[in-house]
Every structure is written in C-alpha cells, then in structure tokens.
Amino acid sequence: MTNMTHDELSRLLYAQPIRLLHRLAKGQVPRFFRMGKHRIIQTLLDFPPNHRARLVADLEAMIQEGPPPKPSAKRPARLKAQEAPPKAKAPTPPTHRAIDHPLEPATSIEELLEGIGVPIAKIFKPDPWQEEAIAQLATNDVIVSVPTGSGKTYVAIEAMRRAIEADQTVIYTSPLKALSNTKLTEFSQIFGADQVGILTGDRRYNPQAPILIMTTEILRNLLYDAAGGEIDLRIDTLGLVILDESQFIADPERGVVWEETIIFCPSQSRLLLLSASIGNPDEIADWITSIRTVPCHLIHHRNRSVPLRAAYLDPSGTLSPLFRTKDITHGKGFTVHPETKRLFTDYEHQTTGPRYRR
Amino acid sequence: MPPAIHPVDLIQVLRNKQLTPAIVFFTSRRACDEAIDSFEHRHVPIPPKRMAAIKKVLEPIIKEYPSIAHHPFIPIVEQYGVAAHHAGHLPSWKIAIEELMRKGCLDAVFATTTLAAGVDFPARTVVITQSSVRKAKDFMELTVSEIQQLAGRGGRRGKDFVGFVVITPSPYIDIGHIAKGLTGNPEPIDSQFVTSYPMVLNLLKAHTIDHIQPILEKSFAQFQLNQRSNTFETKLDGIDQELTNYGQRECADWITQWQSFELAKRRRSHRFVKIPHETAEVNARLSFLTPGRVVALSREKAIVLRQYRSRGQAHAMLTVLRSRGRIVEYPAGSVTEVVDQVIDLVEIKSFPWCNAASLDHAIQMLEELPTRVRPLPIRVVEDSSEEDSAEENSVLTETLNDEFPCPACPSRHACRKDHAPALRLRQEGHRLTKTIHTLRTELWHRFQQHIEVLQKFGYLTPNCQLTSDGEWARHIRINHSLLITELIRMEAFDGIEPALLTGVLASIAIDDDRPGSYPRRSSGLGSVLKQVRTVAHSLEAYEDPPLLRSDIAAVAEVWVADQNLPWSKLIRMTSMAEGDIYRLLARTLEYLSQVYSLKATHPSLAEVAVNAMDLMRRDVLEELP
Numbered sequence: 001m002t003n004m005t006h007d008e009l010s011r012l013l014y015a016q017p018i019r020l021l022h023r024l025a026k027g028q029v030p031r032f033f034r035m036g037k038h039r040i041i042q043t044l045l046d047f048p049p050n051h052r053a054r055l056v057a058d059l060e061a062m063i064q065e066g067p068p069p070k071p072s073a074k075r076p077a078r079l080k081a082q083e084a085p086p087k088a089k090a091p092t093p094p095t096h097r098a099i100d101h102p103l104e105p106a107t108s109i110e111e112l113l114e115g116i117g118v119p120i121a122k123i124f125k126p127d128p129w130q131e132e133a134i135a136q137l138a139t140n141d142v143i144v145s146v147p148t149g150s151g152k153t154y155v156a157i158e159a160m161r162r163a164i165e166a167d168q169t170v171i172y173t174s175p176l177k178a179l180s181n182t183k184l185t186e187f188s189q190i191f192g193a194d195q196v197g198i199l200t201g202d203r204r205y206n207p208q209a210p211i212l213i214m215t216t217e218i219l220r221n222l223l224y225d226a227a228g229g230e231i232d233l234r235i236d237t238l239g240l241v242i243l244d245e246s247q248f249i250a251d252p253e254r255g256v257v258w259e260e261t262i263i264f265c266p267s268q269s270r271l272l273l274l275s276a277s278i279g280n281p282d283e284i285a286d287w288i289t290s291i292r293t294v295p296c297h298l299i300h301h302r303n304r305s306v307p308l309r310a311a312y313l314d315p316s317g318t319l320s321p322l323f324r325t326k327d328i329t330h331g332k333g334f335t336v337h338p339e340t341k342r343l344f345t346d347y348e349h350q351t352t353g354p355r356y357r358r
Numbered sequence: 359m360p361p362a363i364h365p366v367d368l369i370q371v372l373r374n375k376q377l378t379p380a381i382v383f384f385t386s387r388r389a390c391d392e393a394i395d396s397f398e399h400r401h402v403p404i405p406p407k408r409m410a411a412i413k414k415v416l417e418p419i420i421k422e423y424p425s426i427a428h429h430p431f432i433p434i435v436e437q438y439g440v441a442a443h444h445a446g447h448l449p450s451w452k453i454a455i456e457e458l459m460r461k462g463c464l465d466a467v468f469a470t471t472t473l474a475a476g477v478d479f480p481a482r483t484v485v486i487t488q489s490s491v492r493k494a495k496d497f498m499e500l501t502v503s504e505i506q507q508l509a510g511r512g513g514r515r516g517k518d519f520v521g522f523v524v525i526t527p528s529p530y531i532d533i534g535h536i537a538k539g540l541t542g543n544p545e546p547i548d549s550q551f552v553t554s555y556p557m558v559l560n561l562l563k564a565h566t567i568d569h570i571q572p573i574l575e576k577s578f579a580q581f582q583l584n585q586r587s588n589t590f591e592t593k594l595d596g597i598d599q600e601l602t603n604y605g606q607r608e609c610a611d612w613i614t615q616w617q618s619f620e621l622a623k624r625r626r627s628h629r630f631v632k633i634p635h636e637t638a639e640v641n642a643r644l645s646f647l648t649p650g651r652v653v654a655l656s657r658e659k660a661i662v663l664r665q666y667r668s669r670g671q672a673h674a675m676l677t678v679l680r681s682r683g684r685i686v687e688y689p690a691g692s693v694t695e696v697v698d699q700v701i702d703l704v705e706i707k708s709f710p711w712c713n714a715a716s717l718d719h720a721i722q723m724l725e726e727l728p729t730r731v732r733p734l735p736i737r738v739v740e741d742s743s744e745e746d747s748a749e750e751n752s753v754l755t756e757t758l759n760d761e762f763p764c765p766a767c768p769s770r771h772a773c774r775k776d777h778a779p780a781l782r783l784r785q786e787g788h789r790l791t792k793t794i795h796t797l798r799t800e801l802w803h804r805f806q807q808h809i810e811v812l813q814k815f816g817y818l819t820p821n822c823q824l825t826s827d828g829e830w831a832r833h834i835r836i837n838h839s840l841l842i843t844e845l846i847r848m849e850a851f852d853g854i855e856p857a858l859l860t861g862v863l864a865s866i867a868i869d870d871d872r873p874g875s876y877p878r879r880s881s882g883l884g885s886v887l888k889q890v891r892t893v894a895h896s897l898e899a900y901e902d903p904p905l906l907r908s909d910i911a912a913v914a915e916v917w918v919a920d921q922n923l924p925w926s927k928l929i930r931m932t933s934m935a936e937g938d939i940y941r942l943l944a945r946t947l948e949y950l951s952q953v954y955s956l957k958a959t960h961p962s963l964a965e966v967a968v969n970a971m972d973l974m975r976r977d978v979l980e981e982l983p
Contacts, residue, residue, distance in 0.1 A: 115519050116376050116482075124516075148510025149480050177944070178449055181982055182456065201948030202971060221835055227564035228832070247503070247547060249578065255550035260557070263576045276507050279546035287581040306513030306521045310540055312533070313485075313526040315363040317371050322525055322537060334541040336533070347527050351361050 004056055006045065010105050012059070013041045020062055024055070042338055106324040106337050112309055113319075126154060133272075133299050134158045137240075141271040141288055141296040145281035150305045152274040156242050157190060159272055164195070164210050168239025168269075173216040173261070175248045180213050183244075187211055207234075216243065220257050223264040238269040246273040249284070267293045277302065302330055312340040314347065362487065362528040365393035366400045369440065369466050372483060377522055378465040380483035381511055385492065385530055387935065390442040390468040394431060397438040404439040404465070412436050412463045419457055423450035425925060425978040439463065444470040446935030450981050462517070471500070471508060483522040484512040488530035489539075497530075505539030551579030551801065555901075556839050558808045559817060559824060559832035567809075567822040574801045587797040590790050597787045604776050607769045613780050616773045619764040626758070636673065640691050642738045644674055647690060649712065650703040650720075652727065653678065654695035655688070659727055661701055661720050663711040665690070677711055683721050685710050698734040699727075811900045815844070830959040834952050838866050840901045841894050842949075846956070850889055851963055856970035857919035858882055862890055863949040864914035865906045868942050874933035879912035880919070887911065913939060914946050918973045925977045943979055947971060 004012070013021065018037050021044075025032035028051075029043050047055060126134075129146070133155045136142050144152055156172065163170045172187070174180050180198060187196045197206030199214040212234065214222075219241070226235040241261075249258040265271055271288065275281065281300045288296035310322035320339040323329070336344075363371075365382070372378050384390050403409070413436055420427045429451055435441045441455045441464055458464050459479045467481070471491045486508060490497045500508075513521015525536055561570055574580060609615045636644070644665070647653065651662045653676075660678035663685065667674055674690040701723050703712040710717055764770055812818040817828035824832065831843040842863075845851060851859060861883045887908050894903035913932055917923065929936050950967045957964035 113375055113377075117519050118517055119519055121516065148507055149513065149515060151515060177982075178452065181449065181453065202951035202954075217835075224560040224564075224832075224835070228560060229564070250547035250550060252550050256552050256554070256557075259549065259551055259578050262578075263573065276503065276510070277544045278503060279544045283546065283582075283585075284578070287578050290581065291576040304510075304513065304521075305515050306518050308509060308512055308521045308523060310509075310523045310525065310537075313363060313368070313371060313524050315360050315527065317363070317367060319371060319375060319524075322523075322533075322540075328523075328540050330541055331543055332541070334537050336537055340533075344527065344533050351527075351529070 007105065009052075009056065010041065010045055013044065014105065016059075016063070023062060024058055028055075038338070106339075107321050107326045109311070109320055112311060112321045112326055126158075127151065127305070129299050129301060130155050130158070133297075134162070136297040136299075137270055137272060138162075140294050141273075141292055143246075143273040143275065143281060143285050143288065143296055143298050145275045145278055145298070145300045147302060147304050148276050150303070152244075153186075156244070156272065156274060157187075159240055159242065159270075160187075160191070160211055163240040164191070166239060167237070168210070169234050169237045170211045170240045170242065171219055171234075171238060172211065172213045172242045172244065173219050174213070174244045175216060175251075175254070177215060179244070180215060183213050187213065216248070216257050216261055217254075220261050220264070223261065223266075226266075227264060235266055238266055240270050240272060241265050242272045242274065244274045246275045247278050250278075262288060263291060265292075270294075271296070312337070312343065314343045318343065363526050365396050365468070366402060368485065368526065370402075372485075372524070373465060377483040377524065379459060379462060379481045380466045380485055380524075381479075381481045382466055382468045382485040383471045383487060383508055384468055385471070385488050385528075387442075387444045387446045387470055390444050390470060391446075393468045394434055394440060394442045397440055398434055403437045408439060408463065409436050411461075412439065412458060415458055415461050415463055416454060419450075419454045423453070423981050425981055426451050426454055428926070435464070439465040440468070441466075442468045444468075444937070445941070446937045448936050448940055448978060450978070451936075471504070480511050480514040480521075482512065482514065482518050483524055484509055485524045485526060486536060487526055487528040489532040489535040490530055499532075499535060500539060501545055502539045502542045503544040505536060506544060509540055549577065549579035549582050551577050553801070553804045553808050554839070555808060555812060555817075556832060556835040558805065558812060559828055560835070562809075562818065562822055563824055563829075563832055570805060571802050574805060577801065580801055583797045583800060587794045590794050590797070594787055594790045594794070597783050597790070600783055601780065601787070604772075604780055607773060608767050609763065612769070612773055613777065613784055615762075616764060616777045617781060619758070619762045620777070622758060622762065636691070639736075639738050640674070640693075642736050643693065643696055644690060646696050646734065646736065647674075647676060647693065648700070649705050650701045652697040652699045652701065652724075652731070653693045654697060654731070654733075655680075655692060656694055659697065659724065659731070660686075661703075661724055663703070664705070679710075679717070679720055679724060681724060683717075696734045696736060697731045699731065811840075815840075817843070830956050833955045836867075836949055836952055837869075838894075838901060838904050841866065841890075841897055841904070842953075844893055844897060845890060846953075846960065846963065848893065850886070850893070851966070854886070854966060855882070855919075856966050856973055857915050858886055859953075859966055860918045860946055860950065860970045860974065861911040861915035862886055863953070864942055864946040865890070865908060865911035866904045867945040867949050868907070868910050869905055870907075870910065870938070871905060872934075874909075876909035876934070877912050877916050877931040879908050880915065883911060883915055884908060910934075910942060914943060914974075917943060918970055921973065921976075940978060943974060947974055947979070950974070 014037075016024075018040075021037060021040050022032060025040050025044065028047075029035070029040060032040055032043075035043070044055060127150075129144075130151055133142050133144055137159050144155060146152060160170045160172070172183060174183060177200060180200070184196060184198050191211060194206065195209055196211045196213065197204070197209035199205075199207060199212060199218050201215075201218065222235065243258065243261065246258060249255045251258075262271065262273075271292070273284070273288075278284075281298055285296045285298035308328055309326060310328055312320050312322045314320070320343060321337045322340055324335040324337050368382065369378070369380070372380050382393070384393065416432070416436070425448060426432070431441065431451075435455075435458070441458065443452055443455045447455075455464070455467060456479045459467055459481065467479075471488065486505070488500075490499050491504070492498075509523045512523050523540065525531070525533060527533065561573065565573065647662050647665050649662055649664055653660055653662060655678070658681055660680045663677040663679055665674060665676055676688050676690050676693070678686055678688055680686050701720055703716040703720060705711060706713055712720070759765055764773070767773070809818060809822060812828070813820060813822075816825055817831050819825055827843075827847060831839070834842050836842070845862075851862075854862075858880075861879070865887060887906060891903075891906055894906060897903065913928070913934065916931065917928055929939060932939070934942070950971050953967040954964050954971065957968075
C-alpha cells in the first residue's frame with residue numbers, strides 16, 4: 001500500500017481526524033499547531049517522494065493503533081474533589097465524524113478547463129422561465145431579473161411578436177443610445193426594417209412602425225405630452241412597454257425617469273421590465289403591483305444558461321482555479337483555491353516590496 | 359515580478375488554453391489603447407486566413423459608416439485580432455467592434471468597466487484586472503451587481519459549453535473583494551427620485567394641484583419610504599402598548615401632570631433645602647434647632663443662636679451659646695439631645711445673632727438650667743423612605759397642594775416610580791411620529807418647494823396653474839432647464855447666430871471637468887457665456903449651475919461655424935477623445951431640438967435652433983440615428 005497515488009493519499013489524509021494529523025506532523029512540519037487541517041495536509045503532500053513512503057507507513061501505523069489514550073487521568077481526579085465539576089466544553093465530537101463529511105480535495109486547473117468547446121447548434125428550445133414570462137405577459141406585468149446573458153432578449157422578442165400579431169404598438173426602451181442602435185439592427189433583422197422605428201432626441205426614423213425603440217427619457221416625454229392633452233396615437237394603441245436594463249432605476253441622475261415612466265405608463269399596456277441581477281426584485285414587483293391595475297409577476301433566478309467558472313492568472317502566466325470548487329457557488333461563502341492564495345500572496349509580497357514602494 | 363501581466367502575454371495564455379474570445383476590462387481608456395499599441399510593438403500577427411475574415415466582416419460596416427474607413431486602429435485589428443472598446447471611440451467604431459466580436463473574428467476586446475452596462479456582446483472569457491473603478495473623480499470599489507454584470511458577459515449562449523472569469527492582478531485589485539462579488543448576492547436597489555422643474559410643470563399641466571400628491575405617492579420612492587415608515591409604525595405600536603401597560607391613573611395625562619409637578623418642585627425646592635449628607639436622625643432634628651432652643655452637647659448644654667449652611671460644607675451648622683458666654687460653631691450632628699425648652703431671643707442679622715439684652719438673658723438662663731432636663735422625643739423617619747420624607751416635606755406639600763393634586767393623589771407612588779421610563783417612551787413615541795410624518799410627506803414637501811420657486815419666477819400662478827411662460831417652459835425637459843428658460847425669457851438668445859447658440863447650449867449640456875486643449879473661442883461666444891454665467895449664478899439657490907466651460911463650447915461652435923471643417927480636422931484641434939466630441943455634439947443636438955420644440959411660441963429662436971441642427975448634422979453625426 002506504500003505505492004499510493006497522490007490523490008489516494010490526499011483523500012486518506014482528509015478522512016483522518018485532526019488529532020492524528022497533528023501526531024503525524026509532529027517533528028516533520030514546523031509550527032503545525034498553527035495550521036489548519038487543510039494546510040497541514042497540503043504541506044505533508046508536498047514532501048519529496050522518499051519522505052513520502054515513511055509518511056505513508058507512519059500513517060498506516062497510526063490508523064491501526066487507533067485513537068491515542070486520553071490525556072492524563074490526574075485532572076478529572078482533581079475535578080472530582082469539587083462538588084460539581086463545571087462543564088466548560090461541550091463533549092468532544094466523535095473522532096470519526098470527519099469520515100462522514102470529508103473535505104473534498106480542491107479542484108485542479110485541468111478539471112477547471114475541461115469541457116471548453118462549441119456546442120452543436122440545435123433547435124432552440126426556450127427555458128421554462130422564458131415561457132412562463134411570455135405566458136404571464138398576456139395578462140400581467142412582468143419583471144425579469146436573471147443573470148446577464150441568460151436570454152432576456154428572447155422574452156422581449158417573443159412578447160413583441162405576440163403584440164404585433166394583436167395589432168398593438170410596442171415601445172422598447174434602453175438606457176443608452178448606443179444600445180438602441182444595436183437593438184434597431186437586431187430587431188430589423190428579425191421583424192423586417194419597416195416594422196421597426198427609432199426615436200431619438202432630435203430625429204425620428206419610421207415613427208409609425210409597430211415597434212419603436214427609444215431611450216427611456218424619450219418615452220417619458222411622450223407620456224408627459226399624452227398626459228398634457230397632446231394626444232399621440234401611438235400611446236392609444238400601445239400594448240407593450242419593454243424597459244431594458246431597468247436596474248437603471250437606481251441611477252442617481254436618471255433613475256427618476258424610470259419611475260416616472262412606470263407611473264405614467266398607460267394602464268392598458270403591459271409592462272415588461274428586464275433587469276440584470278438585483279438584490280430586491282420582489283420589492284420592485286410589489287411596488288408595481290401596488291400602483292398598476294394588474295399584478296406584476298416576478299421572474300427571478302440565478303441559474304446561468306452557460307455555467308461560469310473562475311480562474312486566477314498570475315502575472316508569470318500560471319493559470320489556477322480561483323475557488324476550491326469548480327463552479328462559482330452563490331450565497332454559500334467561498335474558499336479561495338490554495339494554489340491561488342499562494343500565488344496572490346507571493347504577488348502582493350513582491351509588488352509591495354521595497355522596489356515598488358515610492 | 360511585473361505588477362501586471364503584459365497584455366500580449368495575457369492573450370497568449372488565453373489562446374493557449376482556448377479561452378478566447380475574451381473581454382478584458384481595464385481601469386482607463388488609456389490602458390485599453392496602450393494594450394492595443396503593445397501588440398504592434400511585439401508584432402505577433404494572427405494567421406492570414408483570420409485576417410481575411412476580419413477584413414470581410416469590416417467591409418460592409420465601413421461602407422455603412424464611412425467615418426471609420428481611416429480609423430488608425432483598423433490595421434491593428436486586422437493584423438492582431440484585438441480591439442479596444444470604450445467611450446473615447448466613435449459609436450460607429452464600437453458598432454464595428456461589436457459586430458466583429460459577434461462574428462467571432464476577434465481574440466480579445468479591451469474595454470473599460472465604466473461601460474459594462476453599455477457593452478452588448480458576450481465572449482467566452484471575461485478578464486477582470488481591478489476591483490475598483492473611477493466614479494465621479496473618486497475610486498470606488500465595484501459593487502456586487504457590477505462585478506456580476508462584468509462576469510456575466512462570460513459564456514455565450516449556444517456557442518460555449520462553459521464561460522470563464524479570469525482574475526489577473528494589477529495594482530488596483532483586491533482579489534477577496536472580487537471573489538466576494540462573484541459569489542455574493544447583489545445589493546438591493548434604492549429609489550433615486552428627484553423632483554425637477556419640468557416634472558412639476560408637466561404634472562401641473564395635466565393634473566390639478568389636488569391630484570399631485572396621489573401621483574407622487576405612486577412613486578417607488580414613496581413605496582420605499584412607506585415601508586420604512588411601516589417599520590417605524592410597528593415600533594410605535596409597541597411603545598403605545600407599553601404605555602398602556604402602566605394602567606389607569608387618577609388623572610388622564612399623568613405623565614405630563616407628574617412632569618409639571620416635578621418641575622414645580624424643582625423650581626421651589628431651593629427654599630426647602632434637602633440635606634443630602636445628614637443622617638435621618640439629624641435631619642429629623644434640624645427643624646427643631648431654631649434660635650433659642652436649648653440643646654445638649656457632649657459635655658454641656660448650650661443655646662442655639664442660629665442654624666446656617668455655608669458653602670462648601672456638607673453639614674448644617676449651628677452657632678451656639680455655651681457656658682461663660684462663649685459663642686461657638688458646631689455641626690448640627692454634634693448635638694446629642696434636643697431639650698424641650700426654648701428661650702425667647704430677639705434675632706438680629708449679624709453676630710452675635712440676637713440683641714444684647716436677649717444675649718444677656720440667654721447667658722443667665724444657661725447658668726440657671728437644671729442639670730436634669732427633659733429631652734424632646736423626636737420621631738426619626740426610617741431611611742428606607744428617605745426620598746419619601748424629602749418629597750413629602752410638609753412645607754413643600756403645603757405650598758404645592760393648591761396647584762397640584764399629585765402630593766395627595768393615591769397613585770403618586772406609582773407615578774413616581776414609572777415616571778422616568780414612561781416619559782422616555784413617550785418622547786421616543788413623539789420622535790417616531792414626527793419621523794413617520796416626514797417620511798410620508800417628504801416628496802410632497804419637496805414638490806411644494808419647487809412649486810414655490812416656479813411661482814416666484816412666474817411660471818405658475820398662485821393657484822398653481824401654468825402661466826403663458828409655464829406653458830412653453832414645460833417643453834424644456836433637460837438638465838438646467840430653469841437656466842435655459844430664464845435665458846429665453848430674458849431674450850438673451852435674440853438674434854443670436856446658430857453657431858453661438860450651439861456653443862452656449864454645448865457649455866450647458868456637458869458637465870465634464872477633464873482638462874485638455876481646445877480650439878480658440880470666438881469673442882462673441884465669450885461675451886454671451888459671460889452673460890449666461892451671471893444668470894446661472896443668480897439662479898444658484900434654485901438650480902445647480904452648470905460648469906459652462908467656454909473651451910468645450912468652442913468645439914461645438916467651430917463645428918457649426920466652419921462648414922468646411924471635416925471631422926478628422928476637428929479631432930485634431932482638441933485633446934478631447936473622438937467619442938467625447940461625438941457625445942458633446944449629440945447632446946447639444948438634443949438640447950437644440952428641445953429649443954426647437956418651442957416653435958409655436960418662439961418662432962425666431964426655433965428657426966435659429968433648427969438651422970444650427972442642420973449645420974451640425976454632417977459627416978460623422980449624419981451616420982447614426
């Protein structure tokens with residue numbers, strides 16, 4: 001059993017209680033008592049191969065020997081002298097608990113990088129949440145708060161298609177003119193150039209088209225004019241208002257425009273808010289429900305359609321995983337990969353050395 | 359070790375690990391452009407096949423947007439397959455880069471974090487080199503939402519099985535912060551509702567003043583304020599509950615009653631000194647130690663001449679007459695017994711505290727005192743109710759009895775005990791009520807302030823209807839609207855040249871404080887801007903004045919004034935980035951179009967504005983809607 005592989009040994013070590021590891025490390029790892037279990041194991045694993053054999057032998061001997069005798073019996077005796085010995089510590093957990101929940105070995109860079117590639121193009125099938133959003137939009141307002149790049153635009157396009165089929169006007173707003181232009185090209189390709197118009201501060205292209213792209217400020221101004229009595233036909237047939245990047249409601253300067261737009265949005269038209277991940281989409285949904293005639297349905301999830309992994313690239317060119325786990329976990333805390341920790345500590349140490357201090 | 363990985367090496371590593379295409383986020387525009395330049399220095403071209411592919415994609419875009427045909431970065435993009443994408447570039451250039459990226463022709467795009475929201479293209483990998491970003495002059499840590507927005511560009515739907523975020527250190531990085539951002543929950547967002555003058559005018563155009571408050575209450579701001587005030591209200595309910603727990607007292611408002619009683623007592627108590635340091639026994643005796651009282655000291659008897667307190671002395675003092683006519687001072691505590699005998703003395707206000715006749719009489723009486731005297735029995739009230747005894751100082755009670763029922767009230771003991779905590783609770787309750795009121799009416803209050811200003815300037819009538827000025831002023835829906843409408847009312851723009859109007863509006867439109875070099879401004883622009891500055895200064899109390907930079911205004915002015923000036927020459931006249939000039943002109947166009955919307959009431963000014971717009975729209979500005 002002495003010719004154990006690295007991974008086997010690592011797994012075996014992680015399965016041992018810390019007590020045993022301390023005994024194992026004694027005299028071999030300096031200051032082992034200041035390290036956590038994980039670091040002790042990493043240090044032990046880094047031993048040169050000839051030491052390694054001895055380590056394995058020691059380990060096996062210790063495992064067979066079983067747990068060491070409890071520390072000297074003198075102290076309980078002294079405690080007994082007192083009437084009721086105070087229970088300072090909770091009873092020590094069973095020593096084999098570590099086997100039930102072994103700390104998984106950290107992922108490796110090879111593991112992290114595996115699976116890169118281009119999937120074969122297949123027929124697009126919408127996710128359940130996308131279908132849900134479109135179905136809800138028939139009767140309700142909808143707010144979609146999902147991670148970037150998980151397919152919000154699909155919801156917008158499908159919703160537009162249905163609105164056009166019902167002979168309604170759709171207004172699509174984005175916070176930036178640059179995005180408006182991109183969307184103009186994108187929607188023109190899908191619906192045809194004559195179906196899409198764009199309104200900017202000073203120009204109108206194809207303003208009678210059923211799909212109108214504009215910045216949110218322009219829509220707000222249209223709504224002002226409609227409220228002021230200057231009837232605009234488009235407002236009357238307006239069936240759907242899509243506010244893209246609606247997390248802009250928190251923008252210090254422009255956020256008020258999004259609020260006004262939502263408040264003054266005609267009651268007959270549905271609202272579709274597309275937003276990146278935000279902390280309180282439920283609060284916004286509650287708000288919209290409270291001021292509009294129909295309830296606002298919230299679609300909120302954090303699953304990305306393409307999984308995301310994190311890596312660390314050292315200035316020397318070494319790539320290592322950023323986290324111990326392969327995928328990025330959400331809301332459960334994190335542990336930085338030991339290799340990355342070492343590399344970054346080295347980096348900080350070197351770049352804040354005297355040479356870089358001014 | 360270098361402080362940061364060289365961009366070329368970075369892309370090389372990503373290529374080797376098949377992590378391209380990538381978006382690399384840098385702190386500054388300059389870092390992005392320099393990264394591109396460094397590819398030229400190292401000279402590591404991509405295979406000719408890919409160069410051709412890039413050329414093929416670029417061709418139709420150049421045809422559509424001729425302004426980028428001679429862009430200095432085109433050869434680099436074609437040769438090395440990398441590009442920079444930031445606000446300093448023309449929109450048409452950015453469109454070209456986005457298109458190239460979408461077609462998968464590029465290995466990397468170097469972008470600034472500030473534009474993360476405006477970048478609409480994904481990549482396989484996102485490279486983050488910093489954890490803070492420049493926001494309004496200051497470096498701020500990236501928020502969790504921002505980090506996730508950046509990282510979210512990694513992994514293209516339908517083109518990748520998996521996306522990557524690569525963190526590479528630079529002097530601006532805190533790796534823990536980014537790790538936290540990647541795994542954490544995004545921040546909740548808060549309403550940023552602000553009232554503006556155009557908002558007030560437009561709301562009052564459509565609704566009467568009575569309907570405004572319900573409209574404001576529909577805002578997300580009010581929704582959040584209400585939620586906050588709801589938590590306060592639950593707290594308030596708790597306080598009310600606690601107060602009712604004190605139960606029924608004799609009077610309805612016992613807290614106030616007791617408080618005024620306490621105050622009255624405190625105000626009068628200096629007349630009835632409460633002696634703090636005496637024992638109960640001495641205290642009990644004090645009221646008997648009046649002038650003429652015979653007392654026993656430890657050895658002999660004496661007659662009290664006066665009782666007094668002197669500053670700095672904790673104990674009540676006595677001046678007594680001892681045998682052989684000695685007049686001595688003693689602390690009241692040294693009296694061992696009070697004798698049931700008082701000698702008549704005629705008091706005077708100075709030593710020896712009684713007139714000569716009564717002093718003689720007293721000396722004589724002292725000599726004649728029998729050895730055995732009858733001590734006066736004095737009831738000592740026990741210490742436990744020491745406070746009680748002081749409170750119920752008979753004299754005090756008597757004087758306050760007429761005004762307050764408290765001293766004789768059966769619930770006075772309970773009141774005394776509960777008063778302090780109850781008062782604290784009630785004050786807390788009042789504070790909460792006030793806070794809740796402010797939260798509920800804050801928006802409305804701010805709206806009213808704006809109404810007052812607009813009334814003052816004559817855009818609104820006293821009963822909140824739009825005046826003729828207000829009717830047109832509501833069409834100006836941009837920042838610094840008050841300044842612009844005031845300028846129009848002052849006829850500052852009468853007979854103005856289109857170029858000058860453009861310059862003035864440009865200086866109002868752009869709040870950029872970056873220094874740089876700019877073309878010379880005309881003397882006309884200088885004098886008009888001087889006027890505008892005076893007006894802006896006078897409006898300071900109602901509206902933040904814009905920067906009104908004449909140098910930036912000159913860029914817009916020269917573009918309109920010199921119709922033969924090509925874009926390429928304009929960008930060489932100033933140190934402003936191409937994208938910034940474009941944005942300046944585009945915004946000025948927007949402002950001009952707002953002025954043009956006044957064509958019904960100000961036909962001549964609208965004419966100038968539309969002229970200026972026509973003059974502005976050429977070359978690059980003609981390309982995009």
